[in-house]
Amino acid sequence: MLAAHHEIPAELVRIIAHYLVCAGLTDAWRLRGICRTFRDAIRDDIILHQPREHLRSRSSIMENLMPHYLFHQVQKRVYGSDELLDRITKMNAYMCQELQTINVAHQVESLRALCSGLALASDRHFVSYFFHNTSSVYAMESNSEDLALNEKVLAAMCMRSHKLVRALLSQLTTYRCRNDYLSPLCVAINLGDDEILRLALDHIAVMKAHTKKLTVQDIFGDCAIHCAFVQKFVAKLNLLFEAYRVSNLGGFKVLYHGSLETAIKWKKYLNYEVIRCILGYCPSEPKVHPNVSWNACQGKHAQLVRLLLGYIPNLDTGTVHMLPLIQAVKFGDQAVIKAVLDAGADINNTHYNRSDKAKPKRLTKSPLEVAATQKYEAVQVLLERGVVVPPVKSWQNSRKKIYDALREARMVQTGEDVPTFEDMQTRNHAVLMARTA
Numbered sequence: 201m202l203a204a205h206h207e208i209p210a211e212l213v214r215i216i217a218h219y220l221v222c223a224g225l226t227d228a229w230r231l232r233g234i235c236r237t238f239r240d241a242i243r244d245d246i247i248l249h250q251p252r253e254h255l256r257s258r259s260s261i262m263e264n265l266m267p268h269y270l271f272h273q274v275q276k277r278v279y280g281s282d283e284l285l286d287r288i289t290k291m292n293a294y295m296c297q298e299l300q301t302i303n304v305a306h307q308v309e310s311l312r313a314l315c316s317g318l319a320l321a322s323d324r325h326f327v328s329y330f331f332h333n334t335s336s337v338y339a340m341e342s343n344s345e346d347l348a349l350n351e352k353v354l355a356a357m358c359m360r361s362h363k364l365v366r367a368l369l370s371q372l373t374t375y376r377c378r379n380d381y382l383s384p385l386c387v388a389i390n391l392g393d394d395e396i397l398r399l400a401l402d403h404i405a406v407m408k409a410h411t412k413k414l415t416v417q418d419i420f421g422d423c424a425i426h427c428a429f430v431q432k433f434v435a436k437l438n439l440l441f442e443a444y445r446v447s448n449l450g451g452f453k454v455l456y457h458g459s460l461e462t463a464i465k466w467k468k469y470l471n472y473e474v475i476r477c478i479l480g481y482c483p484s485e486p487k488v489h490p491n492v493s494w495n496a497c498q499g500k501h502a503q504l505v506r507l508l509l510g511y512i513p514n515l516d517t518g519t520v521h522m523l524p525l526i527q528a529v530k531f532g533d534q535a536v537i538k539a540v541l542d543a544g545a546d547i548n549n550t551h552y553n554r555s556d557k558a559k560p561k562r563l564t565k566s567p568l569e570v571a572a573t574q575k576y577e578a579v580q581v582l583l584e585r586g587v588v589v590p591p592v593k594s595w596q597n598s599r600k601k602i603y604d605a606l607r608e609a610r611m612v613q614t615g616e617d618v619p620t621f622e623d624m625q626t627r628n629h630a631v632l633m634a635r636t637a
Contacts, residue, residue, distance in 0.1 A: 266319035291355035317358025385424035415450035502535035509543040532575030
């Protein structure tokens with residue numbers, strides 16, 4: 201068994217196998233060489249009985265179990281030459297040399313500390329990197345036997361040697377990382393070390409001096425934002441955005457809109473403080489792209505919609521699909537529709553401008569006409585708010601419940617006689633037959 205080869209407690213192997221299933225059973229088990237019997241036992245005992253939410257939880261293995269796993273992998277080689285393990289060994293040898301660690305026992309403890317730092321430094325959503333493509337996880341220079349400067353920086357950061365990190369960063373003029381999430385900024389965020397993060401942010405000025413057209417992507421700044429966003433580090437998000445803006449990095453506008461859209465779409469990590477933080481760094485108008493408001497309406501988050509509407513200066517300007525009220529009506533959530541109306545959207549809007557200089561043009565459909573083709577709940581809210589019901593020809597093909605509600609409201613508003621749903625169906629059928637005759 202694998203536990204016997206590695207001298208790892210059986211329970212530890214059990215939990216590691218538990219998380220291996222997240223990366224895909226077939227490939228993971230084949231790569232790790234676990235026998236079929238053991239695989240079937242784990243599948244029956246863990247996969248069938250553990251709740252899905254627990255299977256997706258990966259933070260505990262990265263913080264507590266993965267350091268031990270890496271340490272034992274380096275100490276007890278089972279698969280012979282492994283580039284990942286070779287690089288870790290060389291990193292530890294380098295750190296022992298720099299820190300003048302001669303005692304063997306201290307060198308072993310240094311390896312433990314390095315493995316712990318590497319586990320924390322790696323983004324928690326990339327656990328599978330430890331079990332797939334291991335040759336490309338840490339090796340920045342795969343053809344070189346010596347450690348690359350990026351790898352030395354990574355080792356120093358993981359060992360939290362601030363003095364060495366400062367010295368190495370002063371020599372680093374470009375990031376060459378196969379894994380974007382092992383760049384200095386990402387590692388600093390994941391380690392949770394404020395001093396290392398400060399050194400990494402200060403290093404942006406060094407990079408800027410060597411590269412005039414430095415972009416956020418050149419320093420993997422978008423990946424660092426992702427790490428802070430996932431961990432809901434609002435203070436660190438502020439530090440990152442402020443550093444990017446002060447350094448006048450290229451691609452900041454793209455980063456802003458991409459980060460905001462991601463923060464809205466990921467329901468699992470939805471955090472209003474994070475969204476407010478991102479909104480505070482808008483480089484130019486519009487602060488809220490139509491895609492963002494669309495995702496918020498689609499997610500049916502009324503509180504989130506209210507927050508975003510505060511950053512949209514005119515709710516009734518734009519193409520039909522860009523208008524927040526039209527977006528809210530299409531998804532039919534009553535709380536979201538009420539939030540848009542409470543923010544001041546025109547319930548009877550029938551015009552829009554493509555630009556400030558364009559002449560008003562007729563909308564394809566009004567909000568009520570759009571609602572008539574969607575859900576009854578949307579129509580109900582609009583009627584309660586006093587929407588003007590247009591002539592029957594604009595909603596004659598609606599479902600019966602919607603048609604009856606609009607018919608009654610139209611007759612109350614205008615006093616005219618509107619055909620019943622059955623009469624309208626008969627009339628439409630007669631017209632259709634006449635056309636095909």
